[in-house]
Amino acid sequence: MVRFLKRNGLTIVLMAMFAASLVGQWLTGWRVALQDLRRHGEPGIGLISYLSDPAFISTVFENWESEFLQMAVYVVLTAYLFQHGSSESKDPDAPERDVLPSKEQDAPPLARRAGPLAWLYAHSLGLVLALLFMAAFVLHWVFSAKQAAQEAAEHGQVAQGVLAYLADPQLWFESFQNWQSEFLSTAVLVVLSIVLRQKNSPESKPVAAPDGKTGA
Structure with a gap:
């Protein structure tokens, strides 16, 4: 496992950073969408539902x-x-x-x-x-x-x-x-x-x- 991580560390770290950034975009984007819906007096959207927005x-x-x-x-x-x-x-x-x-x-x-x-x-x-x-x-x-x-x-x-x-x-x-x-x-x-x-x-x-x- 150590050998595998050493040989593939660059890809693993970059993909982990990609995944973390994508999740961050999802969560913060959902919060922004909720704020926008509240300003317009509309019902909110669920976190999972936001994935298909x-x-x-x-x-x-x-x-x-x-x-x-x-x-x-x-x-x-x-x-x-x-x-x-x-x-x-x-x-x-x-x-x-x-x-x-x-x-x-x-x-x-x-x-x-x-x-x-x-x-x-x-x-x-x-x-x-x-x-x-x-x-x-x-x-x-x-x-x-x-x-x-x-x-x-x-x-x-x-x-x-x-x-x-x-x-x-x-x-x-x-x-x-x-x-x-x-x-x-x-x-x-x-x-x-x-x-x-x-x-x-x-x-x-x-x-x-x-x-x-x-x-x-």
Whole structure:
């Protein structure tokens, strides 16, 4: 068990932090919803019932959408673009790292082949992250539309259909406010890694490395 925890500690801690944050969002979001309902003289909503509230589900996937977009864009852009001195960039003067098909005996089988399946494998990380982004965006869109429909009904207005809501500024306001922060934080990390260090982190250059060293 100790060996397992040591080998998988990063994922375990990150997933524990994710779970704690999601529960925190659920509990605090429920309290906010209760306060809003009381202000409007409406009956409260149960804690479990709040899990199916479109407003809660929409905000969950709104956040996931921006994170998967950030990771997908970052993975793909770092394959083609460079930043001199950054640990987050490849060295533009270094030889090509991935020569495919690989001749290494311990390489995964698909890395030793050519053809469409080998191409998909060679680009699988970016593709899967892009698919996760699209799935999260669709779920954010659908549940944000349901939330808007509920609010329209409460005010005696005609609700938009889900497809029509795709053109609603509210949906894109929710998305852009998250996307811009993700791109900013990524750019800041790329630039700060030129001159700053984090001892023993693979995301940082060695502490004694010169600022001009590119790549970790």
